[in-house]
Amino acid sequence: GRPVLEIRGLSVAYGTGDKAVQALDSVDLTLHRGEVLGLAGESGSGKSTLAYGATRLLPPPGVITGGEVLYHPRSGPPGDLLSMSDDQLRSLRWQDLSIVFQGAMNSLNPVSRISDQLTDVIRAHQPDLPRTERLARAADLLRLVGIARDRLDDYPHQLSGGMRQRVMIAMALALDPDVVIMDEPTTALDVVMQRQVLARLGELRDRFGFAVVFITHDLSLLVEFSDRIAIMYGGRLVEEATAQEIYRLPRHPYTHGLLNSFPALRGERRELTGIPGSPPDLNALPPGCILHPRCAHAMRVCSGRPPELATPPADAPSARTVACWLHHPLAAAPAHLT
Ligand code: ATP
Ligand code: MG
Numbered sequence: 001g002r003p004v005l006e007i008r009g010l011s012v013a014y015g016t017g018d019k020a021v022q023a024l025d026s027v028d029l030t031l032h033r034g035e036v037l038g039l040a041g042e043s044g045s046g047k048s049t050l051a052y053g054a055t056r057l058l059p060p061p062g063v064i065t066g067g068e069v070l071y072h073p074r075s076g077p078p079g080d081l082l083s084m085s086d087d088q089l090r091s092l093r094w095q096d097l098s099i100v101f102q103g104a105m106n107s108l109n110p111v112s113r114i115s116d117q118l119t120d121v122i123r124a125h126q127p128d129l130p131r132t133e134r135l136a137r138a139a140d141l142l143r144l145v146g147i148a149r150d151r152l153d154d155y156p157h158q159l160s161g162g163m164r165q166r167v168m169i170a171m172a173l174a175l176d177p178d179v180v181i182m183d184e185p186t187t188a189l190d191v192v193m194q195r196q197v198l199a200r201l202g203e204l205r206d207r208f209g210f211a212v213v214f215i216t217h218d219l220s221l222l223v224e225f226s227d228r229i230a231i232m233y234g235g236r237l238v239e240e241a242t243a244q245e246i247y248r249l250p251r252h253p254y255t256h257g258l259l260n261s262f263p264a265l266r267g268e269r270r271e272l273t274g275i276p277g278s279p280p281d282l283n284a285l286p287p288g289c290i291l292h293p294r295c296a297h298a299m300r301v302c303s304g305r306p307p308e309l310a311t312p313p314a315d316a317p318s319a320r321t322v323a324c325w326l327h328h329p330l331a332a333a334p335a336h337l338t
Pocket of ligand 2: 047102
């Protein structure tokens with residue numbers, strides 16, 4: 001498919017100078033038109049940082065320290081989101097690219113009716129649309145996400161959590177965007193709801209053709225509902241492949257660990273059985289592959305040189321990429337490193 005969003009070398013730090021923490025290190029990721037791309041990784045791996053950095057919505061003290069993010073419109077040349085004016089960016093948001101923040105369903109305005117919140121989004125971009133048409137559009141959007149129109153006059157507290165989540169999706173779809181980014185909350189209780197949200201988004205994608213980036217650390221959901229999956233660790237991408245490839249034959253030991261830590265549908269999250277230890281301290285990253293202290297397969301080279309994200313020879317001609325020495329030939333490496 002044609003790319004709709006191309007992230008190139010995106011780096012993000014929180015803070016500046018000595019206290020800066022590099023939360024994203026030169027990430028490359030392409031989203032194609034109409035695909036559902038899942039983004040997974042443990043808490044703190046940089047999923048939200050990637051989403052908010054790429055859309056220039058990073059909260060302070062986050063700063064973009066490098067890279068570009070090309071948005072390809074339906075027609076016309078691509079533009080770099082990172083160098084657009086605020087006006088350009090504002091007209092792009094909702095209309096072309098909408099993002100539902102982590103925990104956003106709790107950020108609906110408590111004193112404003114659902115209908116007003118939906119019509120406000122529409123009005124901001126289509127000020128000339130008559131009020132009756134805005135309301136009709138709001139009712140259509142609610143129907144799309146499975147909410148009856150008699151809920152239009154409700155306030156957020158009158159809706160269940162799942163319904164509020166669906167209202168957020170309706171808002172994200174209000175202006176028929178090309179890209180919808182959903183950053184999901186990560187608590188175990190939300191697994192059932194996440195499943196419903198992702199299933200619904202998939203259906204709507206089939207109908208309207210927008211592309212989705214769905215962020216979660218529940219890889220089992222992504223295997224079921226996404227086309228491609230990207231895995232993050234310590235602010236880097238470590239593997240990217242189709243959902244099938246990830247499920248059938250995960251290449252990266254970290255992906256393997258995530259797959260083995262499927263949370264139960266109800267009840268407590270299991271440990272990451274495949275990966276003992278905890279995520280890296282971004283202020284003191286280990287040399288070489290940053291996973292090596294936690295990796296059961298670590299070889300000598302792993303603490304010496306960082307592996308690059310590339311297609312393993314064994315996987316060519318697929319487009320899968322993996323950053324792990326296990327899957328890349330070391331023929332060219334000096335003997336003392338292997
Ligand atoms: P989760 O699954 O918990 O949402 P995540 O993968 O979205 O995690 P991020 O929130 O992107 O992770 O955080 C990536 C790293 O950046 C973490 O180490 C985090 O501590 C750090 N970080 C995030 N926000 C800030 C901030 N405002 N100030 C300093 N560091 C931050
Ligand atoms: Mg997050």
